[in-house]
Amino acid sequence: MPLVLYNTLTRTKDVFEPLVPGHVGMYVCGPTVYDRAHIGNARPVIVFDVLYRLLKSLYPSVRYVRNITDVDDKINQRAKDSGEPISAITERTTRMFHEDIGALNCLPPDVEPRATAHITQMIAMIERLIAKGHAYAAEGHVLFAVGSMGNYGKLSGRSSDEMIAGARVEVAPYKKDAGDFVLWKPSSPDLPGWESPWGRGRPGWHIECSAMSLEHLGETFDIHGGGQDLVFPHHENEIAQSTCANGAPFARVWLHNGWLMVEGEKMSKSLGNFFTVRDLLDKAPGEAIRLAMLTTHYHQPFDWTNDGLKQAKATLDRLYTALRGVADIDANGYDEAPIEVLAALEDDLNTPLAISHLHELVGALNKATHLEDKARAKGRLLASGHLLGLLHQDPEAWFKGGAAGGPADDEIDALIVARAEARKAKNFAESDRIRNALLDQGVVLEDGPSGTSWKRA
RNA sequence: GGCCGGGUGGCAGAGUGGCUAUGCAGCGGACUGCAAAUCCGCGUACGUCGGUUCAAUUCCGGCCUCGGCCUCCA
Numbered sequence: 001m002p003l004v005l006y007n008t009l010t011r012t013k014d015v016f017e018p019l020v021p022g023h024v025g026m027y028v029c030g031p032t033v034y035d036r037a038h039i040g041n042a043r044p045v046i047v048f049d050v051l052y053r054l055l056k057s058l059y060p061s062v063r064y065v066r067n068i069t070d071v072d073d074k075i076n077q078r079a080k081d082s083g084e085p086i087s088a089i090t091e092r093t094t095r096m097f098h099e100d101i102g103a104l105n106c107l108p109p110d111v112e113p114r115a116t117a118h119i120t121q122m123i124a125m126i127e128r129l130i131a132k133g134h135a136y137a138a139e140g141h142v143l144f145a146v147g148s149m150g151n152y153g154k155l156s157g158r159s160s161d162e163m164i165a166g167a168r169v170e171v172a173p174y175k176k177d178a179g180d181f182v183l184w185k186p187s188s189p190d191l192p193g194w195e196s197p198w199g200r201g202r203p204g205w206h207i208e209c210s211a212m213s214l215e216h217l218g219e220t221f222d223i224h225g226g227g228q229d230l231v232f233p234h235h236e237n238e239i240a241q242s243t244c245a246n247g248a249p250f251a252r253v254w255l256h257n258g259w260l261m262v263e264g265e266k267m268s269k270s271l272g273n274f275f276t277v278r279d280l281l282d283k284a285p286g287e288a289i290r291l292a293m294l295t296t297h298y299h300q301p302f303d304w305t306n307d308g309l310k311q312a313k314a315t316l317d318r319l320y321t322a323l324r325g326v327a328d329i330d331a332n333g334y335d336e337a338p339i340e341v342l343a344a345l346e347d348d349l350n351t352p353l354a355i356s357h358l359h360e361l362v363g364a365l366n367k368a369t370h371l372e373d374k375a376r377a378k379g380r381l382l383a384s385g386h387l388l389g390l391l392h393q394d395p396e397a398w399f400k401g402g403a404a405g406g407p408a409d410d411e412i413d414a415l416i417v418a419r420a421e422a423r424k425a426k427n428f429a430e431s432d433r434i435r436n437a438l439l440d441q442g443v444v445l446e447d448g449p450s451g452t453s454w455k456r457a
Numbered sequence: 458g459g460c461c462g463g464g465u466g467g468c469a470g471a472g473u474g475g476c477u478a479u480g481c482a483g484c485g486g487a488c489u490g491c492a493a494a495u496c497c498g499c500g501u502a503c504g505u506c507g508g509u510u511c512a513a514u515u516c517c518g519g520c521c522u523c524g525g526c527c528u529c530c531a
Contacts, residue, residue, distance in 0.1 A: 011461095029531075037531095044531055073529085158460065158527075181528065205529045227531030228462090234529070258462085259525060266524085295470065295480090301463075301524065308469065311481055318480090321494065344471090352471050356479035366495060428490055435492080446493050453494090 001339075003058060003346045005223075006299060008231060008254040009155055013348055016253060018222050023061040025221035026052065027213045027251065029230055030112070032069040033093035034078045036276040037100050039304055040227075040260040040267055046290055046389075047257045047298040047349070048225050049106040053387055054345050057337075065216045066109040067209060068094055070116050071202055076191055086192060100277040103286035105389045111216045115208040119194045122203045122211040125245045126183045126196075134244040137198050138174035140186035146179040149240050155254060156232035181237055183207050206237040213251075214242065224251030228258055257298045263305050280309075285398075288313040291390060294351040315359075316390075316398065317455075319381070322362045324395035324453070326378045329371065334379025341384040351388065358384055399455030406441045406456060416445065416452050 003016040018024045028048045031041055048066075055062045070090040079086045098108075126142055129135035134148045146152045182204035187193030193200040213221065219242070226235065235254065242250040259266075262273040280289050292312035296302045338361065344353035361384060365377035385391030393401075400409065407415075415434050422430040435445050442457045 031531080041531055156460085156526085179528080229526070229530060231461095232526070232528080237528090257531080260531080261524085297471075299462085300470095303469090305469085307481090311469070315480070318494090325495090350471070352469095353478080356471070359479055363496090423490080426490075432491070444493070447489075447491095448494075 001343045001346045003054075004348055005253055005255060006348045008256050011157075014253070016222075018059065019220060019252065022059055023063070024055050024059050024223065025063045025217040026055065026065065026223040026225065027209070027217055027221065028064070028066045028109075028224075029209060029226035029234070030066040030068050031093075031097055032072045032074060033090045033097060034072065034075040035093060036278055037097050038267070039262070039275045039277060039280060042101070042104060042277050042289070043260050043293055043298075043302060044225065044227050044257050045101050045106050046104060046293045048255075049389055050294065050345070050351060050387070051223075051225070051255070051349055052107060052109075053389060054349070057342075057387060058346075063111065063217065064109040065111045065113065065213065067212050068097075068112055068114045069208065070094070070114050071192055071208075072205070096278070100281065103281050104277070104290045105287060105392060107389075113212045113216060115203070115212070116192075118208065118211050118215060119203065121215050122207045123184075123194075123196050125207065125211050125214070125241065128245045129183065129241065132244060132247075134240075135183055136176065138176075140199050140201065141172075141174055141182060142184040142198055143175060143180040144183055144237065144240060144244075145176060146181070146240065147177050149244055152179075152240055153236060155236050155239055158232070181206065181233065183241070206234055207241060209234075209238050210241040210245070213238075214246065219246040219248040219250075221251055223253045223255060225255040225257075228256040231256055255298075258301045261301055261303045264303055267304075275304075284309055284313060285316070285401075287390060287393065287398075288316055291316060291355070294388060295355060297352055298349055315355075319358065319362050319385070319391060320393070320395040320398040322365045323378065323381070323391065324399065325448075326365065326374050327395060329374050329378055331375050331379035331382060334376045335383050336380070337383040337387050338380050341387065345387060354384070354388060358388075358390075401456075406443060407438070412438065412443055412454055416454065419445070420452065 004013045005016050006012070007014045026048070028044065031037060037045075045066075048064075052062065052064050055064075068090075075086055075089060078084075078089055082089075126135060129144065130137065130142065133145075135142055135144050137143075184196060184198055184201050184203060184207070186199055186201045191202065193202050213224070224235070224238075231254075239250050261267065262271075262275070265271055265273060267273055267275075277289070288309060289312070292304070292308050293302065295308065295312065338357065341354050341357045341361075344350045344357060347353075358381065361377060361381040365374065365381055368374040368377050382391055415438060419431045419434040422428075422434070438445060438454070443454055444457055445452055445454050
């Protein structure tokens with residue numbers, strides 16, 4: 001099965017072929033580090049992590065670049081409000097981002113470039129744009145001239161006329177065209193700035209991704225991803241900058257994940273439905289958050305609900321229950337994901353369909369009676385989970401790690417021994433008393449053929 | 458206003474021109490001291506009105522409806 005991806009540029013599902021056989025380059029827009037990642041920030045990170053895992057399983061060499069935007073007016077504003085130095089804010093927020101994303105079992109990218117480390121490359125690119133007549137300096141600013149580019153607006157499917165007609169903000173007087181956007185702008189002494197041919201200033205938003213993708217992936221590369229809201233203006237402008245500066249095609253395939261809603265409404269601070277990843281990690285395992293996100297196709301809007309999170313947790317309980325039962329069975333030699341799981345992911349990253357196959361695989365595992373069948377089913381389930389970034393934990397850790405508090409592990413084990421004696425003596429009143437007492441403390445006992453196991457609810 | 462994407466069984470959520478996923482919830486059964494877990498069985502749903510077709514939830518058109526974007530929000 002060939003890998004097929006929905007390309008925003010062509011508006012169709014296209015068969016994916018790397019530019020250089022066997023090598024894939026992918027750039028995904030990363031966070032602006034001024035605050036904790038919220039749940040909406042997590043979606044593209046998780047989605048493209050699954051794509052990264054899939055690509056790694058299909059091609060010998062994958063280079064995944066995800067930037068850190070550490071120069072931005074929101075960061076400046078935050079520093080002004082709090083009095084904290086900018087570098088302290090960006091470093092701390094970057095660290096927290098890594099922690100949160102790590103808890104969602106996302107692999108680190110191969111390269112994580114920071115915007116402030118690529119100012120030289122940005123300035124060089126802006127100079128090339130001016131030299132080629134695609135940009136002009138005005139009042140300390142440098143602007144990209146959209147009129148100089150023939151097919152500006154192709155990605156987002158809009159014409160220059162439409163954009164000018166739709167402009168609802170006051171057009172800065174130094175702009176030749178209402179659609180022109182900033183490549184470089186002047187900085188006052190209290191703001192971050194770098195010396196440039198146009199005076200001390202700082203980059204516009206879009207130029208960093210053009211400069212960093214060029215530096216780490218070259219002029220033309222395979223995949224560029226991000227949230228759907230970035231299609232316009234961010235990605236449109238990246239295309240304009242890069243193709244005009246480099247004189248070469250830019251990203252070949254554009255992927256965009258859909259917006260995130262919360263309980264059917266747009267997430268916003270004013271509605272009180274705004275969550276950070278950290279907030280959720282305090283009440284649910286990262287793996288459940290990850291699974292919940294993957295139950296909807298990446299291209300669709302995703303509705304984050306408490307119920308969905310509970311279901312994801314229940315699904316993982318079911319999967320880990322099966323794995324716990326075969327913990328001592330060696331699945332070596334069965335480390336390939338079944339064809340149907342691979343086929344689902346290769347069809348434009350159909351994670352909901354892949355997850356449905358996970359359910360079928362766990363059913364097969366539960367029904368298997370022969371050792372060989374169990375080993376095969378276990379291996380296939382684990383390999384499938386690995387592609388999705390799931391089922392990486394030890395089942396015991398999944399069940400016993402749970403919420404803090406409650407009785408200690410050895411306390412529980414002692415009570416299980418006492419209960420076993422009561423059951424042996426047919427003293428079921430006592431055995432049920434012990435089980436209910438533990439249940440009240442959030443510990444669930446399950447009697448099986450090989451003894452009693454427990455988990456934290 | 459312009460552009461774009463949706464409307465699937467109680468819920469979540471894939472998919473397909475005829476064979477109608479998957480999970481949760483529900484019902485019945487097996488197993489169990491009782492539970493839990495697990496297994497077996499049970500649900501013909503695709504916004505609306507037309508069209509094309511031997512056959513449409515799936516293709517085409519109108520309508521209703523929900524959501525997103527339209528200069529820096531992932």
